[in-house]
Every structure is written in structure tokens, then in C-alpha cells.
Amino acid sequence: METSLLDTAAAAASLCRAPAGMPRRAGSTANFLSCSSSSSSRDCRVSASYSHSISRMLSGVRSAARKKLFRADPADLLGVDTWSETGGAGQHQQVHWWTALEHNFVLEATDDEYGGVVVDADRLPVDKAAFARRLVASLSYWKSVGKKGVWLKLPVDRAEFVPLAVKEGFKYHHAEESYLMLTYWIPDEPNMLPANASHQVGVGGFVINDQMEVLVVQEKYCGSSLDGVWKLPTGFILASEEIYTGASREVKEETGVDTEFVDVVAFRHAHNVAFQKSDLFFICMLRPVSSQIKIDETEIQAAKWMPLEEFVKQPFIQEDHMFQKIMDICIQRLRKCYCGLTPHHVVSRFDDRTSTLYYNVAEPEDVNCSAA
Amino acid sequence: METSLLDTAAAAASLCRAPAGMPRRAGSTANFLSCSSSSSSRDCRVSASYSHSISRMLSGVRSAARKKLFRADPADLLGVDTWSETGGAGQHQQVHWWTALEHNFVLEATDDEYGGVVVDADRLPVDKAAFARRLVASLSYWKSVGKKGVWLKLPVDRAEFVPLAVKEGFKYHHAEESYLMLTYWIPDEPNMLPANASHQVGVGGFVINDQMEVLVVQEKYCGSSLDGVWKLPTGFILASEEIYTGASREVKEETGVDTEFVDVVAFRHAHNVAFQKSDLFFICMLRPVSSQIKIDETEIQAAKWMPLEEFVKQPFIQEDHMFQKIMDICIQRLRKCYCGLTPHHVVSRFDDRTSTLYYNVAEPEDVNCSAA
Numbered sequence: 001m002e003t004s005l006l007d008t009a010a011a012a013a014s015l016c017r018a019p020a021g022m023p024r025r026a027g028s029t030a031n032f033l034s035c036s037s038s039s040s041s042r043d044c045r046v047s048a049s050y051s052h053s054i055s056r057m058l059s060g061v062r063s064a065a066r067k068k069l070f071r072a073d074p075a076d077l078l079g080v081d082t083w084s085e086t087g088g089a090g091q092h093q094q095v096h097w098w099t100a101l102e103h104n105f106v107l108e109a110t111d112d113e114y115g116g117v118v119v120d121a122d123r124l125p126v127d128k129a130a131f132a133r134r135l136v137a138s139l140s141y142w143k144s145v146g147k148k149g150v151w152l153k154l155p156v157d158r159a160e161f162v163p164l165a166v167k168e169g170f171k172y173h174h175a176e177e178s179y180l181m182l183t184y185w186i187p188d189e190p191n192m193l194p195a196n197a198s199h200q201v202g203v204g205g206f207v208i209n210d211q212m213e214v215l216v217v218q219e220k221y222c223g224s225s226l227d228g229v230w231k232l233p234t235g236f237i238l239a240s241e242e243i244y245t246g247a248s249r250e251v252k253e254e255t256g257v258d259t260e261f262v263d264v265v266a267f268r269h270a271h272n273v274a275f276q277k278s279d280l281f282f283i284c285m286l287r288p289v290s291s292q293i294k295i296d297e298t299e300i301q302a303a304k305w306m307p308l309e310e311f312v313k314q315p316f317i318q319e320d321h322m323f324q325k326i327m328d329i330c331i332q333r334l335r336k337c338y339c340g341l342t343p344h345h346v347v348s349r350f351d352d353r354t355s356t357l358y359y360n361v362a363e364p365e366d367v368n369c370s371a372a
Numbered sequence: 373m374e375t376s377l378l379d380t381a382a383a384a385a386s387l388c389r390a391p392a393g394m395p396r397r398a399g400s401t402a403n404f405l406s407c408s409s410s411s412s413s414r415d416c417r418v419s420a421s422y423s424h425s426i427s428r429m430l431s432g433v434r435s436a437a438r439k440k441l442f443r444a445d446p447a448d449l450l451g452v453d454t455w456s457e458t459g460g461a462g463q464h465q466q467v468h469w470w471t472a473l474e475h476n477f478v479l480e481a482t483d484d485e486y487g488g489v490v491v492d493a494d495r496l497p498v499d500k501a502a503f504a505r506r507l508v509a510s511l512s513y514w515k516s517v518g519k520k521g522v523w524l525k526l527p528v529d530r531a532e533f534v535p536l537a538v539k540e541g542f543k544y545h546h547a548e549e550s551y552l553m554l555t556y557w558i559p560d561e562p563n564m565l566p567a568n569a570s571h572q573v574g575v576g577g578f579v580i581n582d583q584m585e586v587l588v589v590q591e592k593y594c595g596s597s598l599d600g601v602w603k604l605p606t607g608f609i610l611a612s613e614e615i616y617t618g619a620s621r622e623v624k625e626e627t628g629v630d631t632e633f634v635d636v637v638a639f640r641h642a643h644n645v646a647f648q649k650s651d652l653f654f655i656c657m658l659r660p661v662s663s664q665i666k667i668d669e670t671e672i673q674a675a676k677w678m679p680l681e682e683f684v685k686q687p688f689i690q691e692d693h694m695f696q697k698i699m700d701i702c703i704q705r706l707r708k709c710y711c712g713l714t715p716h717h718v719v720s721r722f723d724d725r726t727s728t729l730y731y732n733v734a735e736p737e738d739v740n741c742s743a744a
Contacts, residue, residue, distance in 0.1 A: 113593070162552075172549055175553070197650075198569055198572060198609075198611055200567070200568070240650060266730060269715075269727060280652065339711060355642035
């Protein structure tokens with residue numbers, strides 16, 4: 001065991017040994033593998049597990065050294081007196097040789113299907129200086145093996161790494177509360193990395209009862225142009241929420257009324273709405289299954305069942321091209337002269353997921369659509 | 373002029389004067405205004421221009437001091453020997469008194485309609501230490517005047533400010549290539565700040581000619597499950613692009629064929645697709661207005677006009693619930709037993725914008741839909 005550990009450590013260290021008289025540089029990891037840009041994808045998949053394997057090996061070496069299992073000091077074997085690294089504030093510090101080795105390896109990452117790499121956010125170094133060194137080493141290595149896009153996800157507790165990544169040329173891609181995703185496009189060709197989400201999605205519920213009364217609300221915070229008007233309940237769908245679920249949920253939250261989803265009657269597409277992103281708004285027909293109103297007082301001033309004729313006669317509808325058009329559509333839908341899009345669960349093997357397909361094939365059993 | 377300048381400077385400085393013997397602390401801006409949480413929105417709008425006015429005043433004071441327009445040294449007047457600040461690396465440095473004043477004021481910001489503030493990204497300090505101090509001062513001030521949400525947009529050239537903001541409790545909201553948006557929710561109640569975009573939007577073009585041949589492509593990079601299949605041209609719409617424009621553009625880019633948009637026949641809604649976001653995919657009917665094929669070789673392996681019957685008989689369609697359903701819909705559409713959603717420009721006063729409304733009111737002039 002001892003002999004093999006020593007041999008392993010020597011082998012690993014020899015890969016890192018700086019030529020005599022020259023300072024050890026980050027980025028010398030380029031010669032670690034023979035995986036070049038012309039290698040097959042199999043060879044590159046070898047590189048994908050390379051840094052992981054090295055990490056485990058070093059972990060074992062480190063553990064053995066602590067337990068003093070080596071017969072000789074590896075530093076003697078490797079022909080160096082001290083292994084020093086530049087710590088914070090420009091100070092050189094003597095570190096254990098295995099730490100020096102570990103600090104200069106590429107970041108843990110896996111290959112994606114498009115010739116890029118995804119850095120493992122769970123295995124980032126804790127130390128800022130180590131991250132900076134390894135990032136430089138990694139970029140040099142990935143460039144040398146012909147990688148294309150690099151995805152670097154920095155959790156919010158690694159916020160200090162953000163300026164370090166930007167300094168090396170990474171760009172912001174997107175962020176969520178818990179992380180910031182940065183990317184680096186290596187080749188000298190158009191950036192093919194996919195963009196992030198571009199649309200917010202809202203729903204509006206057209207809920208009408210047997211007395212031809214529509215469920216309407218007055219909002220507390222709606223901007224001066226809609227101050228005091230009676231409007232349909234609307235809202236954004238939640239993350240990963242279905243349109244047909246979100247519409248009923250918004251109506252329930254704002255008014256207390258339970259509904260069943262019927263169909264999507266139309267949708268509106270607008271741009272540069274919030275954060276310069278686009279907006280898709282789905283107008284949905286819902287059937288009430290309760291009538292008692294209980295409003296959400298944080299957002300809603302009042303809610304009531306209003307005769308449809310009175311609702312559409314409001315000036316804000318009469319004087320607005322879009323609102324008028326939407327109401328025309330809803331009324332056509334009521335008169336069964338119109339077929340909306342109904343939701344259907346479908347399964348696909350190509351992406352292994354269930355999703356919802358909205359369409360209106362006019363089938364005889366579609367009792368809501370007289371066009372059937 | 374001189375007297376008034378001195379009086380102004382003294383008045384401003386007196387607001388900042390630390391009680392004798394106590395260190396000056398950031399956050400003492402709380403007593404600058406009488407605008408409390410119970411103030412009217414008008415009073416709070418006064419606060420919105422407060423920091424801007426103070427900046428301009430200080431700018432004038434600074435300019436006057438440089439020109440030695442004061443009769444007496446304001447530092448003497450203000451009763452302090454030196455004004456020191458903590459610079460980088462814990463070193464105290466003597467700074468001009470007006471710089472010390474300026475460094476402790478709130479960040480330039482404007483109020484939004486919901487009781488929150490939006491920090492002016494174009495007027496951020498350049499210096500890290502100044503930003504850190506002013507951020508602390510600002511938060512203290514905004515809390516004292518009952519502000520709710522704080523929006524802090526940090527351009528990428530201020531990446532060094534990111535960890536400083538996170539340290540003060542800011543959370544990531546979203547990011548684009550040029551900036552990172554962070555937010556801070558002040559009140560002890562549910563966070564009401566709106567989320568960012570949640571969906572990517574894709575389009576697929578069903579293009580069929582008079583010979584009942586459908587335009588199909590083989591992609592170069594499509595994942596192993598779709599390797600070698602002939603599929604409809606598909607792609608993501610661009611930022612601020614219309615669905616009806618994007619569908620024709622994707623077909624043109626991939627195959628060289630020009631088309632006219634007819635309608636949306638169906639759409640698919642899926643979740644946790646990319647970056648845990650959702651996906652809306654619109655299947656669009658397009659009419660070809662040219663026939664010659666010229667492929668985009670960066671993404672497309674091959675393209676051709678394929679007899680519809682042969683296309684739908686492909687195993688990947690026959691053996692997949694979703695693809696089969698989509699083809700059934702497209703064929704129904706061809707047979708005019710189905711009405712898609714057509715795009716219509718609408719204008720609305722409520723948000724002052726033109727947008728596109730997709731619907732299928734069965735009007736007699738809609739010659740594509742026999743349900744009309």
C-alpha cells in the first residue's frame with residue numbers, strides 16, 4: 001500500500017512539476033491529457049471524469065500523508081524544498097504539497113451534449129484565491145481541448161467569486177434567488193449558447209354564471225389608468241404551474257369563488273413589458289361551481305357578480321380597442337359560435353415528460369363547441 | 373454668495389454631525405427627513421428627489437471649496453479636526469469634509485408605484501468602499517421611511533459590488549448579459565415583488581404545398597432520441613419577436629423556403645425544461661410562397677419536401693403519443709375541420725402599447741375555417 005501510494009503521488013506530482021528555474025504557472029494543466037480538439041467524443045468524455053478522478057486520488061494521498069503512511073517525504077521525492085503559493089494580500093505561504101497540487105487543477109465539471117462544460121456548483125472551492133487560480137487553469141485547459149461553452153453556476157454564498165469570474169471574461173446569463181449563472185463562449189464563432197426564459201405568463205378568468213353575470217373585481221394597486229374599474233380577475237401563473245390550474249387559482253384567491261377550467265379563448269402577446277421581457281396573457285373561460293364571494297384584501301378592493309351587459313358598457317372597455325375585442329370574443333364563446341383551446345395531457349418519449357397540449361379539434365363529444 | 377454657500381454647507385453638515393465623542397456612523401441619515409411611514413405619498417415623493425437635490429448641493433459646495441470661495445474653513449465651522457474615513461484594507465485616510473458628507477448619503481433612487489425604490493444604476497458610486505457605506509446608509513433610511521421593495525441593478529462593470537450587496541441582505545432577482553438585478557424586501561410581510569420571466573417560447577412550422585408534401589428537416593444536433601428523424605422546422609423566437617414572424621423566420625433560416633403565416637393550430641406547455649423554467653411551444657400553419665431549399669449547414673443536416681403520408685408513418689411519430697396528436701391536429705386543420713388562432717394587432721390605452729391578439733372568432737370572411 002505504502003509503495004503504491006508513493007508511486008501514485010509521484011506520478012501525479014510529476015505532471016505538475018515546473019521546469020527547473022521556472023515559476024509554476026496556472027494553466028500548465030494543458031498537457032495533462034492527450035484529449036485535443038480533434039479527439040472523439042469518447043476521449044472527451046474521459047476528460048469529463050478526469051478532474052473528478054484526480055480529486056479522489058489526491059484525497060486519498062492527502063489522507064495517507066496525514067496518517068504518515070509514506071516511507072519518505074514526497075516533497076523530497078519530488079525534488080522541491082518548499083511548495084509555496086500566493087495567498088491573500090500577496091503573501092506567500094508554505095502549503096502542503098498536495099494542497100498545492102489540488103489548487104491548480106481544473107474545476108470539477110461535466111461535458112454537455114454540445115461540446116461545452118458545466119462546472120459542478122456543489123464542488124466549487126471555498127477559498128477565493130483557490131477559485132481564481134483554478135478558474136484560470138480550467139479556462140486554459142478547456143480552450144486547449146476545444147471546448148465551446150462553459151456554464152458556471154455560482155450559488156449566492158459564493159457571491160465573492162462573481163467579480164473573479166467576470167474578470168476572466170465570463171458573462172452573466174441569468175439569475176435566480178439562490179444563484180447566478182455565468183457563461184463563457186470559447187470559440188471564435190457566433191455564440192450558440194441558448195438564452196434564458198424570455199416571457200412572463202399571465203391568465204385572466206372569464207367566469208359567468210347562469211344569470212349571465214360575470215365575476216369582476218376592483219383592484220387596490222392597478223395604476224391610475226385602471227383605477228376604480230371593474231375587471232376580470234387576472235394574475236401571473238406560478239413557477240411550473242399549468243395555465244388551467246393557474247386561472248382557477250387566481251379567481252379563487254381574489255374572489256373566493258371555485259371554478260372549473262373550460263378553455264383558452266384567446267391569448268395576447270406583448271413585448272418590453274417587465275424587465276424588457278415579453279408577456280403572454282391567456283384569456284380563459286371558467287365555469288363557476290360556487291357563488292359566495294370572499295376577497296383577498298391585500299390586493300382586492302371589492303368583487304361582485306355584475307350583469308354582463310353592465311360590465312361591457314364600462315367606458316374603459318368601450319373606449320379601448322383591445323378590451324372591446326376581448327369581450328367580443330368572450331361573448332362569441334358564450335353564444336357557442338366559437339371554439340376555444342382545451343387542455344389535454346400528452347406524453348412524449350423524445351423528452352420523457354408529460355405536458356399539456358391545447359387544441360380545439362372539433363370532435364362531436366366537445367359539447368361546448370357548436371362548430372363540432 | 374460666499375455667506376450663503378457657507379451657511380448651506382454648515383446646514384448640511386450639521387445634519388451629519390456626530391454627537392461629541394461618538395464615532396460617526398453610517399445610517400444616521402434616518403433623521404434627515406421627516407418623511408415617516410405614515411407620510412402621504414406626496415411627502416414620500418419629496419424623499420425621492422432628496423438624494424438628488426443633496427447631490428447637486430454638495431456638488432456646488434465642493435466646487436466652491438475648490439475655488440476657495442469660503443471665508444472660513446468649513447471644517448473649523450463644523451467643529452472637527454479631521455474627517456477620516458475607512459479606506460480599503462482598513463486604513464484610515466483623511467478626506468475632504470465634503471467627500472465625507474457625500475459618501476454617507478443615500479444612493480440615488482426613485483420611487484416606484486408600489487412603495488418601493490429603484491436605485492439609479494447610472495449614478496452608482498465608482499468606489500467599492502463608498503458604495504458599501506452608502507448602501508448601508510440607504511437601507512437604514514429606506515427602512516425608516518417605510519419603503520417596501522428595493523431594486524438594485526448592478527451593471528457588469530460593478531461586479532465587485534455584488535458580494536457587498538449580498539452581505540447586506542440583497543437577493544438575486546434576475547440577470548442579463550450586462551447587469552445583475554438584486555432586490556431587498558423590507559417589510560415583515562410576504563414578499564410582493566414580481567418574479568422575472570418564467571417561460572421560453574418556441575415555434576414549429578407546418579408547411580405543406582399543393583402536392584400534399586410537408587417541409588421537413590434533419591438536424592445536426594438533436595439528441596440521440598431524434599437522431600436521423602425528419603421533423604418540422606422548429607426554434608426559439610428571438611427577444612421581442614412575434615410568434616407569426618418567428619415561425620416564418622425559423623423556416624427560412626433552416627430551409628431557405630419563404631412562407632406566409634396562417635394560424636396557430638395548437639400549443640404545448642411543459643415545465644422544468646431548461647434552467648428549471650417552463651416552455652410554450654406554438655405549432656403554426658404556414659403557407660409556402662417559394663419551393664427551393666437551401667439549408668443552414670451549421671444546424672441542419674438536410675431538408676426536403678416529403679409526402680405527408682410518408683412523414684406521419686415515421687416510427688418516431690407513430691410511437692409517440694404527443695407527436696401523433698400534433699399530426700392529427702395538423703391534418704384536421706388541412707381538411708378545414710379545425711380553426712386555428714389568427715394574429716390581430718390591437719392597441720390598448722391601459723398600457724399604451726400595440727400587441728397581438730390570437731383568436732379564432734368564426735367570421736364569414738375567415739376563408740380558412742369551414743366552421744365559420
